[in-house]
Amino acid sequence: MVFIVKNTTLVKPFDLLFPHSCRGCGLIGEVLCECCKNNIIKNRSSQKRSNMYVVSRRDGLLDELIQDYKYHSIRALARPLAEMLDAVIPKNLPANSIIVPLPTATNHIRSRGFDHTYKIAKNLGKIRGYKVEKILVRNKNTVQVGADRKTRLxxxxxxxxxxxxxxxxxxxxYILLDDVWTTGASITTAKELLQKAGAQNIKIAVLAYSS
Ligand SMILES: [Zn+2]
Structure with missing residues (x-):
């Protein structure tokens, strides 16, 4: 049985009745069906930097998924988002790889009720058998949303x-993990900290980049 619903970022009564319907096509069963997940992975970014893995540009369904996950707290999306990362991260990384989630501002964790990047990291760690270590901590609640580029940097x-x-x-x-790459300032800062502390192999994994 297939239900087709129009994509929107609002949580609709339909979603409350069928919390596990695909956010992409409405198929009942999982929060993101295999087909929609594979479509996102298939159209993945052609932008390649060395040691950086990106699922896709931040638009369309992937953008909606990130918004649903972060701002509507649809926690079940953590698993499919982690599976998409698993699909774009090379399989031949060493078994002792360590996932390091970028720390989320505590006021965001409080308002969402969960640490969204850490939850994806845990799921990815489970899929890959990698450790997850919260090596990075936030010094203070510097919130980037709305700040201009110079202030953010x-x-x-x-x-x-x-x-x-x-x-x-x-x-x-080390695999530095974040949801969205915008200016790259956060990840670059985090990478430099790890390097200064002696880390020699650092990879970057993000769900989406926006430009
Ligand atoms: Zn679907």
């Missing part, structure tokens, strides 16, 4: 610190 420079609980392993591969 200055804010972000001292946004993170290393969690002393973790020791950086030189021979480990």
């Amino acid at each position: 200055t804010q972000v420079k001292d946004a993170y610190n290393l969690n002393p609980k973790f020791k950086i392993k030189k021979d480990a591969t």
